[in-house]
Amino acid sequence: MDEHRYFDPRRNHSFRESETVMALAWRDRKPVGRIMGIIQRRYNEQTGRRDARFANLETFEEREVVLALLGFVERWARSRGMDRVVGPLSFSDQEPEGFMVEGFNEEPVLASYQNLPWMVEFLESAGYAKELDYVHYLVPIPEEPPPLYVKVSQRLLRQREFRLLEFTSTKQLRPWIRQVFELMNATYRQIYAYTELSREDMDALVRQYLPVLDPRFVKMVANSKDELVSFIIGMPNMNEGLRRCRGHVLPFGVFHIKAAMKRTKQLDLYLGAIREDCRGKGLDVLMGAAMLKSARAAGFERIDSHHEMETNLKVRAEMERAGGVVFKRFRVYQKPLG
Structure with missing residues (x-):
């Protein structure tokens, strides 16, 4: 889905089943970052969770901008009675999940983030810790x-x-x-x-x-x-x-x-x-x-397995039996809202 359709509530029906908030960070009348907060009501009802999500976090390499944008979503989530913020995670698992933490020099694939290492460093400095990892296998054909x-x-x-x-x-x-x-x-x-x-x-x-x-x-x-x-x-x-x-x-x-x-x-x-x-x-x-x-x-000549949950040992064993090796890792983070 291109970004014009994704961010348009009239064309993206996911907005109807979620609470959302979007923010731009500005400096000297120029945009320097963006973020989206999401409360996926249907998922929370199905799982009994009270999670908010952050998604579409993009900035230049500026810690204070990242912290300000995350803080904005955290305050919004707290005001809606949520217990945690998790992310990066959009409306569903059919969209990009998790920041890359290994494999920064590898070829990107559709429906995955391609962030730089500093984004992970800034996120962890804001108090975010691992929720779960996805791994990608490179399998020779x-x-x-x-x-x-x-x-x-x-x-x-x-x-x-x-x-x-x-x-x-x-x-x-x-x-x-x-x-x-x-x-x-x-x-x-x-x-x-x-x-x-x-x-x-x-x-x-x-x-x-x-x-x-x-x-x-x-x-x-x-x-x-x-x-x-x-x-x-x-x-x-x-x-x-x-x-x-x-x-x-x-x-x-x-x-x-x-x-x-x-x-x-x-x-x-x-x-x-x-x-x-x-x-x-x-x-x-x-x-x-x-x-x-x-x-x-x-x-x-090769296959990228795309996201496999690190805990899905059956699928991982099959990839390794085919000669696959882990060459990328993506991490979803979480932060409790005190």
């Missing part, structure tokens, strides 16, 4: 999927309990999109900061990402009843294109993005889920083998 992946995939497909879905066009994808969101709502409830997707959320995500989604890197599994039971979504790294279009995807930025996606050697993973009753059956291996094969055929 082999010439062929590992033999174990091939063996497990062949066994699963022979049993005919499941079938692998692969796509060559957006038209083929569309009939499954609603089931993808329903599976997210069913399986993401325990994920930090996840708020169940409404129909408006779903429509917004389709509008934002479908124009740049490459169907070759969407893998799904359906059961014998044609129910979606797992999926994984990757996209070629589009950072170069986003720089060229300055974050404006529509109407013309999409051409810069698609050109960059054809040149990159990196595939970024974004979303994935397996229905609870189908876990432990090898569906992750089935989709992983298919994704590695498609990525290698397209000329990719």
Whole structure:
């Protein structure tokens, strides 16, 4: 979502289910920083928390500006009866979470912060401490999927309990999109900061990402009843294109993005889920083998796993089994309001 739409309450429906406040810091009649405070009412109701969030904190390298902006949100949150401020965290986990604390020289990916080290230093000096970390794995793409992946995939497909879905066009994808969101709502409830997707959320995500989604890197599994039971979504790294279009995807930025996606050697993973009753059956291996094969055929050399909770040991073990190493770390902070 470009920033004009994101900050416009008339076009961003997330404002309707949240309390928000926004502030600019000025010096000598020039803006020197910004911040947004959010109380995500639906999430607080679901979890029993009384958290406010800070998001979109951007400044020059000036400690006093950072402290002033954070103090503004803290006072606002306290006046609304909140117990803590957490962040950086926006309306939902579908938007950037956590400041980078490791990997500052690595290539940025969509939906993640790319701050400098001083931002973390200033934040911690304001009394903020770790809430949780997300890690990114860099996974090399082999010439062929590992033999174990091939063996497990062949066994699963022979049993005919499941079938692998692969796509060559957006038209083929569309009939499954609603089931993808329903599976997210069913399986993401325990994920930090996840708020169940409404129909408006779903429509917004389709509008934002479908124009740049490459169907070759969407893998799904359906059961014998044609129910979606797992999926994984990757996209070629589009950072170069986003720089060229300055974050404006529509109407013309999409051409810069698609050109960059054809040149990159990196595939970024974004979303994935397996229905609870189908876990432990090898569906992750089935989709992983298919994704590695498609990525290698397209000329990719590496995969960025995107955000994985550091406590999600099952996913982390799978990444490491595929040869992945942690090369970025992002941290969500929290501060109690005394």
